[in-house]
Amino acid sequence: QNINRVYYGTDTRAFSLLLGSWLALCWPIDRLNASLTTHAARILDGVGIGALLITLLGFFTLPGQSSWTYRGGMFFYSLIGMILIATVVHPGSHMNRWLTNPFFTWIGQRSYGIYVYQLPVMVFYERVVEIGRHPVINALVECLLILAISELSYRLVEQPLAHYQWRYLPASIRHWIDFKMHDWHQWLKVGPVVIICFIALCGLMLPSKPAKKSAVQTRIEKSRQATAAKNKQIAKGKTAKVNVNSKSLQKKYGLTSNQLKAASELKVTAIGDSVMADASQxxxxxMPHAYVDAEVGRQGSATPAVIKDLKAKGQLQKNVILNLGTNGAMDSQTINDILTAIGKDHQVYWITPHVPTRDWEQTVCDQIKQAAKQNANVHVIDWNQAANGHAEWFAQDKVHMNEQGNAYFTRLIVKTILKNK
Incomplete structure (x- = not known):
């Protein structure tokens, strides 16, 4: 299955919790010897410094799209994190003293709030703001929002609850329901709490319903079924004919009859993710000779295996269209593996992604353009630039196209290929 199953699965992520639990059992703070020899203390400090450096290195070198991350990488860094914590809590080590400062103390006291609020802030912020254009600036804004909300939560929710005398709870409840004792100032405090609790109870009592498929999901499913049927026909050597003189086709795609004729004769293999699946029809x-292999959520790291399979089946044409990068940036090794799997004897047309809601948009575009500079057989189909400023071409998620966008997407692919012929 795709990597989301590994990342979000409790069974595939339990090692982090279990390592921490094991450390608490075998490394109890109240039983550790504070009077270590100088040599032992140096060893402990050295291990701690090493674990800290490896942890910092992991922040910059453990990409979410790398297969190694899910084949031992997360476990390795969890193990390193456990070792770092072990050296920090040991009373004979100097790590705790070295890492103690007002900033770290402030972060530590609010760390649970930061953990809880980061996801909702990111989800709602990135739903409104297209962070792809200015990822660094938007990341800083998100961090500030998360820290501000965590500070408010720490002062107004966490600390009052932590110091509340719970034995007085029955009296407090009686006070809250005594309407005569409340003025409007008190209702400003009690009212929102009552409303939130009521909404939460209603939500818990509502029967769960399967999420309805969006228009994009429905269209992609239909496109995949139609594409699979056409792929079977192509594999048998049967293809439909294109009416190159059709005025409706010429108008829909903005192509002349000569361009439609040339496109109808192109033999291509298109490999991509959900965006390609959506536009496949x-x-x-x-391009009735186009064999399309598109999969929702496809990562660049999974593509070399797909290419090898297409080669084995004899379905990798001389012209290969790639639509990869919607779901995340790729490292240079992955890009090299993809191009090596295709081979120098093929012409590669790589589409730049339009993902304005994700911070990797510009990174992927730069990676594709760099690959084109370094490889004579790689050509850029700059969909990112063509789509910029055309919100009317896209569905609500701003990534997948509507019918109008799919037509422009297809037109750009055809014109770019014909231009390089």
């Missing part, structure tokens, strides 16, 4: 409508 349009692609095969004017």
């Amino acid at each position: 349009d692609i095969q409508e004017i």
Whole structure:
């Protein structure tokens, strides 16, 4: 299955919790010897410094799209984190003293709030703001919002609850329900709490319903079914004919009859993710020889295996269209593996992604353009630039196209390929 199953699965992530639990059992703070020899203390400090440096290195070198992350990488860094914590809590080590400062103390006291609020802030902020254009600035804004909300939560929720005398709870409840004792100032405090509790109870009592499929999901499913049927026909050597004189086709795709004729004769293999799956029917409508292999959520790291499989089946044409990068940036090794799997004897047309809601948009675009500079057989289809400023081409998620966007997407692919012929 895709990597989300590994990342979000409790069974595939339990090692972090279990390592911490094991440390608490075998390394109890109240039983550790504070009077270590100088040599032992140096060893402990050295291990702690090493674990800290490896942890910092991991922040910059453990990408979410790398297969190694899910084949031991997360476990390795959890193990390193456990070792770092072991050296910090040991009373004979100097790590705790070295790492103690007002900033770290402030962060530590609010760390649970930061952990809790980071996801909702990111989800709602990135729903409104297109962070892809200015990822660093937007990341700083998100951090400030998370810290501000965590500070308010710490002062107004966590600390009052932590110091509340719970034995007085029955009296407090009687006070809250005594309407005569409340003025409007008190209702400003009690009212929102009552409303939130009521909404929460209603939500808990509502029957769970399966999420409805969006229009994009429904269209992608239909496109995949139609594409699979056409792929079978292509594999058998059967293809539909394109009416190159059709005025409706010429108008829909903005192509002349000569361009439609040339497109209908192109033999291509298109490999991509959900964006390619969504546009596959349009692609095969004017390029009936196009064999499309598109998968929702496809990562760049999974693509070399797909290419090898297509080669083995004899379905990798001389012209290869790639639509990868919607779901995350790729490292240089992954890009090299993809191009090596395709081979120098093929012409590669790589589409730059339009993902304005993700911080990797510009990174992927730069990676594709760099690959084109370094490889003579790689050509850029700059969908990112063409789509910029055309919100009317996209669905609500701003990534997948609507019918109009799919037509422009297909038109750009055809024109770029014909231009390089």
